[in-house]
Amino acid sequence: MNAEHARRLNELLATRPPILLIPHKNPDGDAIGSCLGLMHYLQAVGHQVSVLAPNDFPQFLQWMPGASEVIRFDRQPEAGAGLIREAGLIFTLDFNALDRSGALAEPLKQATAPMVMIDHHQSPDDYATVTYSDPSMSSTCEMVYHCIAALGGIGKLNADAASCLYAGLLTDTGSFKFPSTSPITLRIAADLMERGAVPSEIHRQIYDTNRPERIQLLGCALSNLKILPQYRTAYITLSQEELDRHNFRKGDTEGFVNYGLSLDGVILAAIFIENTDEEIVKISLRSQGDFSVNAMARAHFEGGGHINAAGGRSTESLKETTLRFESILSEYAKDLQP
Ligand code: 5GP
Numbered sequence: 001m002n003a004e005h006a007r008r009l010n011e012l013l014a015t016r017p018p019i020l021l022i023p024h025k026n027p028d029g030d031a032i033g034s035c036l037g038l039m040h041y042l043q044a045v046g047h048q049v050s051v052l053a054p055n056d057f058p059q060f061l062q063w064m065p066g067a068s069e070v071i072r073f074d075r076q077p078e079a080g081a082g083l084i085r086e087a088g089l090i091f092t093l094d095f096n097a098l099d100r101s102g103a104l105a106e107p108l109k110q111a112t113a114p115m116v117m118i119d120h121h122q123s124p125d126d127y128a129t130v131t132y133s134d135p136s137m138s139s140t141c142e143m144v145y146h147c148i149a150a151l152g153g154i155g156k157l158n159a160d161a162a163s164c165l166y167a168g169l170l171t172d173t174g175s176f177k178f179p180s181t182s183p184i185t186l187r188i189a190a191d192l193m194e195r196g197a198v199p200s201e202i203h204r205q206i207y208d209t210n211r212p213e214r215i216q217l218l219g220c221a222l223s224n225l226k227i228l229p230q231y232r233t234a235y236i237t238l239s240q241e242e243l244d245r246h247n248f249r250k251g252d253t254e255g256f257v258n259y260g261l262s263l264d265g266v267i268l269a270a271i272f273i274e275n276t277d278e279e280i281v282k283i284s285l286r287s288q289g290d291f292s293v294n295a296m297a298r299a300h301f302e303g304g305g306h307i308n309a310a311g312g313r314s315t316e317s318l319k320e321t322t323l324r325f326e327s328i329l330s331e332y333a334k335d336l337q338p
Pocket residue numbers: 100283284285302303304305306309310311312313
């Protein structure tokens with residue numbers, strides 16, 4: 001975060017406005033971690049802060065300090081709309097376009113409060129008074145740390161804030177294995193540990209609190225794995241019937257897509273998950289190296305994301321969607337062929 005960002009942010013905070021923090025729809029560890037991490041910091045320096053999420057987030061993130069204070073717009077639309085109306089400053093965290101906040105997009109477009117975007121996705125929209133966007137960053141949680149540092153507030157980072165920010169660092173870097181993990185990311189992780197985050201416990205809460213059904217759903221997903229060696233690609237499907245059979249809950253399929261990439265030689269992995277309620281197939285794409293799944297998601301699946309991790313959707317059937325996916329691979333043959 002540069003000095004000009006910090007100066008303008010300080011100005012916005014100086015009047016002590018009621019602050020509202022917003023993560024993207026279907027919030028992940030980085031979205032919830034950055035909201036709650038920033039909430040704990042701002043509260044520690046005397047601000048009035050609320051977190052408003054478009055919808056639910058997975059059980060494996062509910063341990064985060066402050067998680068029970070998050071207000072869900074799908075459950076409490078009137079309270080949520082009131083918070084937006086009354087806010088004097090709104091932070092949007094871990095997304096680059098208001099549409100990514102689902103049903104909150106419309107009320108946010110009507111909001112009169114100035115906005116601050118902190119985000120690491122490519123191509124940020126131009127809606128905020130302060131846009132702190134940096135796609136080279138490992139996570140929005142890392143950016144929140146830099147933001148707090150620029151405000152001179154690192155000394156006010158307590159164990160609750162540190163734990164939430166560490167959780168976002170951990171999840172968005174794939175446990176510090178993605179190339180977005182820099183020496184600075186690791187130094188920040190170390191500092192958060194010194195401020196009270198307990199890495200072994202955070203890792204256990206996120207990755208080792210599975211229900212048996214989830215592991216069995218993983219078995220089902222892996223048995224559906226299809227490998228296309230001519231395109232160094234592997235993909236997984238899960239039908240609504242398979243999800244129902246395993247008592248699917250939000251977050252259960254998190255990380256499944258990465259199993260495709262764990263195959264030797266595979267550089268593009270996908271998962272296609274049927275959602276009959278929303279009448280869509282939700283798509284997650286992952287890649288290794290220079291192949292941009294952000295470009296593929298934008299061009300073919302109404303989505304976006306980062307170069308190596310992106311998502312999107314299709315309104316065709318599961319079968320039609322995977323057939324279309326297979327057929328577009330030839331467009332990328334030059335990059336995908338071994
Ligand atoms: P995931 O596959 O874990 O849902 O998402 C991977 C990345 O792609 C995340 O950074 C997420 O923000 C982005 N992403 C996922 N779904 C969508 C989508 O429908 N639209 C856009 N623009 N980005 C998405």
